[in-house]
Amino acid sequence: MRNRPTQSAPDFTNACIVMFGVxxxxxxxxxxxxxxxxxxxALGWSLNRWMTWLEARKARAxxxxxxxx
Numbered sequence: 001m002r003n004r005p006t007q008s009a010p011d012f013t014n015a016c017i018v019m020f021g022v023x024x025x026x027x028x029x030x031x032x033x034x035x036x037x038x039x040x041x042a043l044g045w046s047l048n049r050w051m052t053w054l055e056a057r058k059a060r061a062x063x064x065x066x067x068x069x
Contacts, residue, residue: 024047027043028040028043028044031043
């Protein structure tokens with residue numbers, strides 16, 4: 001067993017964001033090929049609503065723990 005100090009884990013945030021965009025692109029293209037532009041627009045709109053809801057939920061959660069002056 002090696003007794004060397006452990007290093008911090010690498011930050012994969014940018015890689016995750018890029019891969020989310022790549023995966024979203026091919027899903028949109030397949031959806032467009034199978035069911036048309038209306039299905040892509042509906043999925044994009046619903047993803048936008050979901051991300052907005054998540055952002056508001058995170059803001060409310062952070063607001064509870066912020067001390068008042």
